Amino acid sequence: MSASSTAEVPFVPKTKVGRITNFVDERVGGSGILRDFGRKVFPDHWSFMFGEVALYSFVILLMSGTFLTFFFDPSMAETHYTGSYTPLSNVEMSVAYNSSLNISFDIRGGLFFRQVHHWSALLFVASLGVHMLRVFFTGAFRKPREMNWVVGGVLLILAMAEGFTGYSLPDDLLSGNGLRIIDGVIKSIPVIGTYISFFLFGGEFPGTAIIGRLYVLHILLVPAMILLMIVIHLFMVVVHKHTQYPGPGRNDGNVVGYPLGPVYAAKAGGFFFIVFGVVALMAAMFTINPIWNYGPYDPSPVSAGTQPDWYIGFVDGALRLMPGVVNDFHFEYIIFGHVLTLNVLLPALVPAGIIFTVLFTYPWIERWITKDDREHHVLDRPRNAPTRTAIGVAGFTWYCVMWAAAGSDLIATHFHVALNDVTYWLRTLFFLGPIIAFMVTKRVALALQRKDREIALHGRETGRIVRLPHGEFIEVHAPLDDYKHYKLVGFESPSPLPAQPNEHGVVTRKEKRRAALSRWFFEDRVAPATPAELEAAHGHGHHEAIESVEEQKSLSH
Amino acid sequence: MKALSQKRRHPLAAIALLLMGLLVTGGLYAVATTVNQAKADTTTFSSSDAQEGGKLFAANCATCHGMGASGTKDGPSLVGVGAAAVDFQVGTGRMPMQMNGPQAQEKPQQFNEQQTRQLAAYVASLGAGPSIPDASLLDEKGDAAKGGELFRVNCAMCHNAAAAGGALTRGKFAPALAGVSGQHIYEAMATGPQNMPVFNDANISPEGKRDIITFLKKIETNGSPGGNDLGGLGPVSEGLFVWVAGLGVIIAFTIWLTSRTS
Numbered sequence: 001m002s003a004s005s006t007a008e009v010p011f012v013p014k015t016k017v018g019r020i021t022n023f024v025d026e027r028v029g030g031s032g033i034l035r036d037f038g039r040k041v042f043p044d045h046w047s048f049m050f051g052e053v054a055l056y057s058f059v060i061l062l063m064s065g066t067f068l069t070f071f072f073d074p075s076m077a078e079t080h081y082t083g084s085y086t087p088l089s090n091v092e093m094s095v096a097y098n099s100s101l102n103i104s105f106d107i108r109g110g111l112f113f114r115q116v117h118h119w120s121a122l123l124f125v126a127s128l129g130v131h132m133l134r135v136f137f138t139g140a141f142r143k144p145r146e147m148n149w150v151v152g153g154v155l156l157i158l159a160m161a162e163g164f165t166g167y168s169l170p171d172d173l174l175s176g177n178g179l180r181i182i183d184g185v186i187k188s189i190p191v192i193g194t195y196i197s198f199f200l201f202g203g204e205f206p207g208t209a210i211i212g213r214l215y216v217l218h219i220l221l222v223p224a225m226i227l228l229m230i231v232i233h234l235f236m237v238v239v240h241k242h243t244q245y246p247g248p249g250r251n252d253g254n255v256v257g258y259p260l261g262p263v264y265a266a267k268a269g270g271f272f273f274i275v276f277g278v279v280a281l282m283a284a285m286f287t288i289n290p291i292w293n294y295g296p297y298d299p300s301p302v303s304a305g306t307q308p309d310w311y312i313g314f315v316d317g318a319l320r321l322m323p324g325v326v327n328d329f330h331f332e333y334i335i336f337g338h339v340l341t342l343n344v345l346l347p348a349l350v351p352a353g354i355i356f357t358v359l360f361t362y363p364w365i366e367r368w369i370t371k372d373d374r375e376h377h378v379l380d381r382p383r384n385a386p387t388r389t390a391i392g393v394a395g396f397t398w399y400c401v402m403w404a405a406a407g408s409d410l411i412a413t414h415f416h417v418a419l420n421d422v423t424y425w426l427r428t429l430f431f432l433g434p435i436i437a438f439m440v441t442k443r444v445a446l447a448l449q450r451k452d453r454e455i456a457l458h459g460r461e462t463g464r465i466v467r468l469p470h471g472e473f474i475e476v477h478a479p480l481d482d483y484k485h486y487k488l489v490g491f492e493s494p495s496p497l498p499a500q501p502n503e504h505g506v507v508t509r510k511e512k513r514r515a516a517l518s519r520w521f522f523e524d525r526v527a528p529a530t531p532a533e534l535e536a537a538h539g540h541g542h543h544e545a546i547e548s549v550e551e552q553k554s555l556s557h
Numbered sequence: 558m559k560a561l562s563q564k565r566r567h568p569l570a571a572i573a574l575l576l577m578g579l580l581v582t583g584g585l586y587a588v589a590t591t592v593n594q595a596k597a598d599t600t601t602f603s604s605s606d607a608q609e610g611g612k613l614f615a616a617n618c619a620t621c622h623g624m625g626a627s628g629t630k631d632g633p634s635l636v637g638v639g640a641a642a643v644d645f646q647v648g649t650g651r652m653p654m655q656m657n658g659p660q661a662q663e664k665p666q667q668f669n670e671q672q673t674r675q676l677a678a679y680v681a682s683l684g685a686g687p688s689i690p691d692a693s694l695l696d697e698k699g700d701a702a703k704g705g706e707l708f709r710v711n712c713a714m715c716h717n718a719a720a721a722g723g724a725l726t727r728g729k730f731a732p733a734l735a736g737v738s739g740q741h742i743y744e745a746m747a748t749g750p751q752n753m754p755v756f757n758d759a760n761i762s763p764e765g766k767r768d769i770i771t772f773l774k775k776i777e778t779n780g781s782p783g784g785n786d787l788g789g790l791g792p793v794s795e796g797l798f799v800w801v802a803g804l805g806v807i808i809a810f811t812i813w814l815t816s817r818t819s
Contacts, residue, residue, distance in 0.1 A: 287783030304723025310796025418728035
């Protein structure tokens with residue numbers, strides 16, 4: 001339909017529904033949006049769906065959280081429990097804890113919704129983390145998606161903040177212990193720490209203000225920021241288009257996949273219900289955060305097995321790993337009347353600081369080293385970027401060592417080893433683990449590349465041993481089909497980029513450092529098989545020889 | 558009053574005063590020390606019990622604890638540990654000890670009830686100590702809420718708020734308390750076995766101990782209102798579960814959803 005013809009003969013729908021739809025469409029332009037959006041192509045791969053899982057978990061969080069706000073009272077006023085959980089009857093507690101218990105035991109569906117909320121919170125951060133790992137290891141953060149990677153990092157921090165504020169709300173013993181640790185960490189910040197703590201808690205810990213304040217952050221500010229970031233994130237996904245794995249016919253100028261409408265939209269929409277179903281099943285069958293076990297918060301008792309939720313675990317683990325004293329060397333100083341406790345400050349802030357700094361700056365670091373300013377829409381298979389993959393695994397290992405340290409007491413009791421030994425081992429791994437992981441991963445990636453090269457050149461091993469007429473045994477190698485073949489040869493393998501002179505013809509010191517890093521990044525490389533090599537490998541008549549043997553065998557039978 | 562003032566210069570007055578003083582301090586001391594022992598000792602041991610126990614002790618325990626339970630370099634003296642300590646250690650299989658280690662491990666009992674009783678009678682006969690608690694303290698009819706508070710303040714830092722157990726330093730640990738009999742819980746508090754501190758009657762009254770037992774039995778029989786409790790270990794098992802089971806199932810679905818293409 002051309003513009004001129006619509007101007008001459010206005011479209012008049014025949015039915016009533018059609019007229020209403022047309023009325024709305026002429027004013028909103030929905031069909032245009034749907035037309036463009038419905039044709040948007042998304043590549044299909046299971047590893048692309050973790051972002052969706054995170055999004056859906058967030059939607060579940062909003063819905064279940066709204067239910068919980070109807071009944072939760074964030075007051076720290078004192079009361080006595082009169083609800084139906086008898087092991088706590090008449091125990092003195094805060095109104096917040098009382099209302100959390102009432103949600104759990106006296107409000108229909110309350111416990112289920114609490115568990116839905118908490119399980120989906122754990123799943124939200126977990127899927128976010130896996131999504132970021134996928135993006136990192138496939139190189140999806142490269143141009144033009146560097147900014148979106150940063151938005152994702154901000155989302156991770158916001159998710160952790162949202163999780164922690166929520167964890168603290170029930171005002172049970174466990175969450176109170178967690179808050180006390182945060183209070184200690186804040187107070188370890190030199191000079192201003194004490195003031196920040198007093199400001200945050202409205203006086204000396206625990207005070208009577210913190211739950212109400214965390215509640216406002218938890219249900220208003222942080223979710224609003226998360227929502228804003230999700231919108232920016234998805235907007236950029238639409239602008240950039242989705243990345244795709246390498247394959248025949250896929251390049252940086254196209255996207256191969258299914259259009260959004262109708263199949264992909266149906267799949268994605270259905271997937272929401274799958275995620276919801278999984279969360280609902282977990283909430284119905286497995287208890288999470290049994291606050292009634294922990295009792296009301298009281299600053300004096302600390303329970304064994306006190307841990308934060310998993311995403312804060314690495315900070316708790318770092319605190320557990322830090323020695324108080326090393327051979328009479330103390331980490332605590334008093335400077336001008338201010339106490340500087342490095343054994344709290346260092347583990348609480350430094351590892352997290354390093355992780356997030358590297359995370360946020362990594363796209364620019366790699367871009368600087370490789371001087372690669374092209375747009376990338378085709379992903380790397382992790383093995384085809386061995387150094388990046390090794391860096392990622394090293395970082396992940398470092399994180400996991402701290403993460404494991406948060407459960408050091410449970411490792412000790414459940415594997416019947418001494419707590420001290422667990423700590424010593426993890427301290428060693430804290431320093432050596434990332435190095436070992438880097439070396440092993442890089443070698444594994446290179447070995448996989450060699451295997452790919454071997455398969456590309458000589459085909460796949462079939463496990464069939466054939467004896468040739470002159471007595472030689474050979475294993476039959478079957479050639480790959482073109483699609484699989486493309487995957488094994490169609491990748492970039494950059495070589496180190498030597499130091500380049502700038503516009504004045506000078507090789508700067510910074511450029512030399514870059515060249516050294518580039519060498520470190522790319523010196524170990526397995527180049528993909530070239531067409532000439534493939535020609536040579538396939539041309540020597542190996543397969544024909546085998547086929548003729550086969551033919552002879554079948555004839556003789 | 559006048560008679561008393563007249564007699565205060567009596568030659569025997571000093572002796573009488575001394576006697577009175579001794580009686581008062583001794584009596585007070587006696588009262589103070591019995592505070593630390595369970596009051597009603599219903600398990601009265603006969604002399605034959607103690608005799609038989611002595612034989613069992615010489616055959617099975619004396620290698621480490623010495624003849625007459627006076628202790629050697631391998632085992633402490635048991636004089637004054639009381640019947641409760643024997644009933645706990647032998648009744649839970651911790652003694653005789655299987656091997657040296659950070660602490661004695663629970664294992665199947667090595668002595669039957671009667672033998673355990675005889676051993677307890679023998680050790681109790683060596684010196685006064687905490688005795689086996691009265692059944693009225695083990696009826697699990699105390700105040701569970703109060704017991705819960707006592708438990709969180711006194712016990713949870715090692716045994717975990719949900720009594721799931723916890724780690725101590727250098728291979729020592731506080732065991733999980735599910736499945737432990739009320740009598741053994743009481744005796745453990747009264748005698749402080751392995752690395753556990755003693756919670757004597759001045760620290761936690763017998764009624765308090767009864768409340769704690771009530772609380773523990775209540776949360777044990779109550780089950781988990783929210784479904785499977787994943788070991789009652791808190792956020793670590795929850796995190797493990799969401800990563801392995803939650804994400805695992807979801808990954809299976811993502812693979813299924815995308816399996817028909819590419």
